[in-house]
Amino acid sequence: MNGLEAIELMKQGKMIKSGIWIYSMDSDGVIWLKTESHTGWVEAHTFNILANDYEEYIEPKPLTGWERVDGKMYNVILINDLGKSMECGQFKDDMYYKQANYFSTEEKAEEINFKQTLFRKLQRFSDENGGNEINWLNTNQQKFFITYYYDTKELDLYYVCNDKDFGQVYFISEEIAEKAIELFRDELIKYFTHDWSGKDETPINLNSEER
Incomplete structure (x- = not known):
């Protein structure tokens, strides 16, 4: 033109x-x-x-940080594959402990690995669906998050406008949050209810009849 x-x-x-x-x-x-x-x-x-x-x-959209790159360097967090290390009083032992990446039981290591991985999955889904456009300075904007009710044993949604909890994943709309529940339901239920001690959370009722 x-x-x-x-x-x-x-x-x-x-x-x-x-x-x-x-x-x-x-x-x-x-x-x-x-x-x-x-x-x-x-x-x-x-x-x-x-x-x-x-x-x-047309200005390209800013990266969310979760995109796949082709032939370029990308970043990883190298603490998620579970492994074992011998305590020898060496530098690596102190380093792992200071990073809170030092677990005396396998159950605790599996628990933290599962929870942190699920957090990143939810944060990625949120960011890829408008979550990185949430404006926390707009106290009229609803920010949705996932919650679990132990009395009804159901996942549900709630929202905040002007307060932000530590470690929570927020979604830009109710519809996006509902989709996250749909996609990650089993992992979310495990996050909220799994007994990481290795014991059954719900005792078996031996007196109940099979239906």
Whole structure:
């Protein structure tokens, strides 16, 4: 498109691109520019309306942090595969203990590994479905989270507007939170009810008849 067409598009609130430059226009008709590698806008002192190489620019969505990358470096947390180490009073023993990655029983190691893995699954699902757009400064916005009622033995939803609990995963809408329950129901039930000591949580009633 030419420069005049580009200006008309910017008046509609769109961005345009020419070469490395990205242009936008504010409500006062002032044109601003930046590049993809530099996010700060500066005022454009000149704009070539005679050029014919303008095109509409759609800014890519920011990464949630959970995407797969192709041929690039990615980051991992190397504490989730369960293993054993001999206590020898060495540096590694102190390091694991300071990182709270030191468990004297296998049951506790399995419990923490399961809970932290489920937390990341839920946080990823939330972020990929608008959770990273939750505005905690907006005290009128409802932020939904999953809860469990031990009297009814049911998963349910609740929401907050202006307070945030430690370690909780929040969802941007009731519908997204309900979908999370649907997808992770079995793991959520295990999170809330599993007896990690190895004992049965619910004793068997030997007097009950099989139905």
